[in-house]
Amino acid sequence: MSAPRVSFVSLGCPKALVDSERIITGLRSEGYEISRKHDGADLVIVNTCGFLDSARDESLEAIGLALNENGKVIVTGCLGAEPDVIRERHPNVLAITGPQAYESVMNAVHEVAPPAHDPFVDLVPPQGVKLTPRHYAYLKISEGCSNRCSFCIIPALRGDLVSRPINEVLREAEKLVQAGVKEILVISQDTSAYGLDIKYQEAMWQDRTVRTKFLDLSRELGEMGVWVRMHYVYPYPRVDEVIPLMAEGKILPYLDIPFQHASPAVLKNMRRPAHQEKPRAAFRPGAKPAPILPCVPPSSSAIRVKRKKISGCSSIGWMKPRSSVPVALNMRRSRARRLMILALNRCRKR
Known part of the structure; x- marks a missing residue:
């Protein structure tokens, strides 16, 4: 595989020139070739200046020239701090970053033209080092959680929801498939909330626009020809959107939903x-493994009756309380034991 070629335009002051040198050094260290011409390059980077009106005009003109001669343009530098100005004049640029955003520029380049992998030089395989068996791999799509459940300390430990860009996630999934992975297990703290923190931001993937959203991610993964299993999905309305994909066989008819109470x-x-009614109407009766949290107060006879309406074949466990959790959990092993017996009896009847 030949090395991707990048054409570079550096405008502005000496400080911007040093920024350009740093970006080009990073590109060369990853094996990219630097092209003197836009035509024939895999993409063009324009490091802009926005200090004077004349400098802004020069930067916008350089962006337009790169778009005309190449079509794939990444914009960085001082004018990148005003993305609306650039988008208004040139809506087809692939990415815009501000000054000193070296990592963001490199990430944008990786999305457009991933670096070539040399098996004789690179010590790490394209898909990265995996600790799972070769036939499956986990794909983490976000970090943290923005919910404030009274029993959970995850936001305190990992912070609010931070979704990965969807093209970055899909590129990782593609590398896993190319490495021979047959099943991708999608994980996060709250999978169905994917993209909510960045307002379902759009990105380019294989010459088309996709949203950073649970549905779009499921649809794109479903086209990769491997099993796709969704974990840590909560019963939000967004889950209803992926049920047709399950019916079509695009993703596995499996939802690892924590049924925290009835x-x-x-x-x-x-x-x-x-919303109890929607999941019940959507899925036919059957064994659906799911974790159950049976020990959250308050407790009453009416609530205990609801607990007995278990579909069966569930995993039941208890959690040790934490002092930082607003609701102190009164854990009872006997309650979990009764639920397990009830679930086993339901399974045997089937």
């Missing part, structure tokens, strides 16, 4: 949204 009163106390 009582609306307790779910409200846990600060969890819930």
Whole structure:
């Protein structure tokens, strides 16, 4: 595989020139070739200046020239701090970053023209080092969680939701498939909330626009020809959108949903949204493994009746309480044991 070629335009002051040198050094260290001409290059980077009106005009003109001669343009530098100005004049630029955004520029280049992998030189395989068996791999799509469930300390430990750009996620998935992975397990703290923090930001993937959203991610992964299994999905309305993909066989008919309780009163106390009727109407009766949290107060006879309506074949466990959790969990092993017996009896009847 030949090395990708990048054409570079550096405008502005000596400080901007040093920024250009740093970016080009990073490109060369990753094996990219620097082209003197836009025509024939895999992409063009324009390092802009925005200090004077004349400098802004020169930068916008250079961007337009690169688009005309090549079509794939990444904009960085001082004028990149005003992306609306650039988009208004040149809406087809691939990415815009501000000054000193070296890592963002490199990430944008990787999305357009990934660096060539040399098996004789590179010590790390294209898909990265994996600790799982070769036939499956985990694909983490986000970090943190923006929910404030009364029983959970995840936001305190990992922070609010931060979604990875969808083209970055899909590129990683593609490398996994090329490496021989047969099953991709999508994970995060809250998979169905993917992209919510960045307002479902759009990105380019294989010459088309996709949104950083649970549905778009599921659809694109479903076209890669491997099993796709969604983990840590919560019963939000967004889940309804992927059910047709399951019916078409694009992704596995599997949802690892933590059924944290059956009582609306307790779910409200846990600060969890819930709609029992929609999941029941969407899925035919059957064994669906899912974790259950049976030990969240308050407890009443009416709530206990609801707990007995278990579909069966679920994983049931308990959690040790943490002092930092607003609701102190009164854990009872006997309650989990009764639920397990009930679930086993339901499974045997089938």
